[in-house]
Amino acid sequence: MPKQAIVQPSIEAVEIIETPIPTPEDKEVVIKVVVSGANPKDWKYPLWYIFPNIGFACLESVGDDIAGTVHSVGKNVYEFRPGDRVAAFHEAGTANGSFAEYAVAPDWTTFHVPHNVSFEEAATVPLAALTAAIALYVDMKLPVPYNLKQSPEGEKRVPILIYGASSAVGAFAAKFARLSKLSPIIGVAGQGSGFAKTLVDYVVDYRKGEDALVADVEEILAKEGLGSKVPNVFDAISENGSLEATLRFLDPNGGTVSTVLPPRLFAKDKENFKYPSGVIAINSAVPRVHSTHKDFGYLWSRYLGRLLEDGRLKAHPYEVIPGGLNGILTGLKKLKDGNASAVKYVYLIEDTNDVSTLGITGQRENRIESPSSHQLKDFPFLGSK
Structure with a gap:
């Protein structure tokens, strides 16, 4: 029987269990997972805390970046068929996430993987890319790449500062x-500044301290003839002082800032x-592509496939991370310890051993702790303004 990994609330153990292949609902795609991507949310926001009313099944939902082949589709799915190479963004708070041999995603956040893109590469895309897209184009209302007007000579430029430019979302x-x-x-950026330099016009190192960071940003703006304040800031970190630093150079009179954390x-x-x-x-919450912004999720998922192709x-x-599902705990701990710099951790599911070698095995235990004291109990997963 297919296997699935259950991450315990303590992030200290992973349980490998056997589970039936899911049956798709009307608009769902069941995917045989080749590669699963890992995200900071997988250890920061344990779903048994965030969605305490969903029930025990939510323990099966960790892992949201899927890359693999279509196994089956719901009766109302018309764009995908068994055998298609796809990547998908699993719906947070639902069962059958990507830390498994078979996962489920809505068809509107599933897209075809071009043949020039590997499954490992594809697994780095869905959650991070859709988070960045919904922040820039829904919340910050910046010009979309496919509807750009010819820029007359001397037209005002649109600057942007991205805090965390080497992170997956920031990149x-x-x-x-x-x-x-x-x-x-x-x-x-910090340790990933070398990678960030390949993506942006200027890189500022936050490790020099907040005052130096602000001074460097102001120097860049002056050099570009843009005053001393930034009109558009996307904070892809939103913790450990980034919120306070960006507040110092954000334009207080008409500036727009998007954060990934409230x-x-x-x-x-x-x-x-x-x-x-x-x-x-705006706190830009990507789960909206599964609720209030389904059309955006549909359009951008398909656009991602085209851009990659x-x-x-x-x-x-x-x-x-070696070991397939047995390596999930290693990846989560590396994320928690801050070891990921300009890199995304992925798991090759076929590398999972026949016998679980890490964490807890056998029957699941209901170890859900009370969500009342967790700092994310009020996390605004539908976004807030």
């Missing part, structure tokens, strides 16, 4: 910003952190 944001002809693109949960001073009244601030978009650098 895709930088790539989209380039396709949208935003300029200049300023990236904030400031009220991740600011240093959660009670008192706030943006000026002239700032449009013709080379306008490249996948994120990746590192294969």
Whole structure:
């Protein structure tokens, strides 16, 4: 019987269980997983905390980046058929995530993987790319790459600063910003600065300290003749001081900022952190592509396939964690310890051993702790403005 990995709430053990191949609902695609991608959310937001009312089945849903071949489709799916090479964004808070031999995704966040793109590359794309897209084009309302007007000589440029430009989400944001002809693109990075330099016009190193970071950004803006404040900021980190730093160079009178985490949960001073009244601030929550923004998820999933096929978009650098499902705990701990720099961890599911060698095996135990004390209990998964 196919296997599935269950990550325990402590992130200290992974249980490998046997589970039947899922049966697709009307608009679902069942995918035989070749490669699963890992994301920081897999250890930061354990779903048994975020969705305590869904029930025990939510323990089976960790892992949202899927790359593999179609096994079966629901009766109302017409774009995919068994055997197709696909990548998909699994719906958070539902069963049958990508840490398994078979996973499920809605057809509107599934897309064909071009033959020039490997499954490893494809597994780096769905969640990160859709997060960047919904931030830039839904929330920040920046010009989309496929509807650009000819720029008259002397037309005002559209600058953007991306905090965390070497992260998967930040890197895709930088790539989209380039396709949208935003300029200049300023990236904030640290250890991954070398990679960030391939994506943006300027790289600022946050490790020099907040004052130096702000000074460097202001120097770039002055050099470009853009004053001293940035009109558009995408914070792909949204913790550990990034919120406070970006507040210092964001235009207080008409600036727009998108964060991937809500400031009220991740600011240093959660009670008192706030943006000026002239700032449009949005927490960009990608799960909206499965609820309030299904059309956006549909259009951009297909657009991602096209961009990958013709080379306008490249996948994120990746590192294969050995052991398949048995390597999930290793990958999650590496993410938690901050070891991922300009790289995305992926798992080759076929490398899973026949016998589980890590964590807890056998029957599952209901170890769900009370969500009342977890810092993410009020996480705004439908976004907030």
